[in-house]
Amino acid sequence: MDKLHLRRELLAARDSLTPEQLRSNAARIRETLLDQPWVQMAGLVACYWSVGSEPDTHGLVFALWKHGTTVMLPVLREDDDLDWAVYDGPDTLAPGRFGLMEPVDTRRGVDAIRTAALVITPALAVDRRTGVRLGRGGGSFDRALARVGPNVPVVAPLHDGELRDDVPAEPHDRPVGFAITPSGLIKLS
Template sequence: MRHNDRADESDKRTLRREVLRVRSGLTADDVRVSAAALARWALALPELAHARTVAAYVSVGSEPGTLALLDALRARGVRVLLPALLPDNDLDWAAYAGEGSLAPVRHGGRMTLLEPTGERLGPDAVTEADAVLLPGLAVDARGMRLGRGGGSYDRVLARLDRAGARPALVVLLYGSEVVGHIPEEPHDRPVHAVVTPSGVRRFGRPGDGTADETP
């Protein structure tokens, strides 16, 4: 590993710790209010308004809340796919059938996730999505996303590339998690938009430097 690579990874670890520290101070009411605002902004996105299939995830703890958004998409008739973590950190997928179709699954000593209980559709099911909602800890001014470091969504994005699939990539965050710069690796792909409780920031095509914000 080169010196710059080590420095970049150290910067990522520091940013992850800081984001998680701030999130840990949020109350359940903070998360609930933010989730409602996130859902309102996300549902207005053209990428979701016209989507037939959306790959998403179930938030846990103090993550930006997704359940209100998942239920609203399902009420629209959208097919919502949710992930199930596999032993190798890859993701399988199943259709969301309401909050009652979720079950807590503990993955070793790491974390407990809410996962769908329905029929597993295989890791390639994500390639059918018109939009993919990505979890994250931060995003920068270019749309580069900082994940938790497990690599699950790196595999998802690589799978989409191999399949020639081009869904809209959207990350859901709190406002303070939109930062100036995140070190990138060759496999990293920018997202197309970030939704926060206060609005939407959309990123231009890679390399053209354009972005816009709502409001």
């Protein structure tokens, strides 16, 4: 299946999840991540602020911030590349491009992601054989992940059924090292 059709299928499946399933998935993903020592020890985490039926990251971002972790969130640039700014509590977000909530803090530049000890990236699906991720089609996280060093864990939260063996890969597509689903953490290739 090509990327366009696969995205459509995955988005339709996401939109059929009930509010209760979305809440339960988010809680299980958050608890599993917060149980990992390498998550607890990361001083600077690059995450994303979820929208709609994406695996919810709001509670995770809040918990990391409460724990004292510095959390950066993306600021979508005009060229679809990602700038970064620090989350400093629930009142520090404002709608940006496409209405996406972004931190109002100083922008740290596209290279700020190089300094993250952990990266949590959105994905519609991840290939269980290769770790290749499918995004929404903007390629923004492919650009951002290209700047992340090989020893930094990159984790994609997914709903169950989104770890697949048919994700199309192009040369610019960046793989992730882990998928986190409501059923657990999966290390990839």
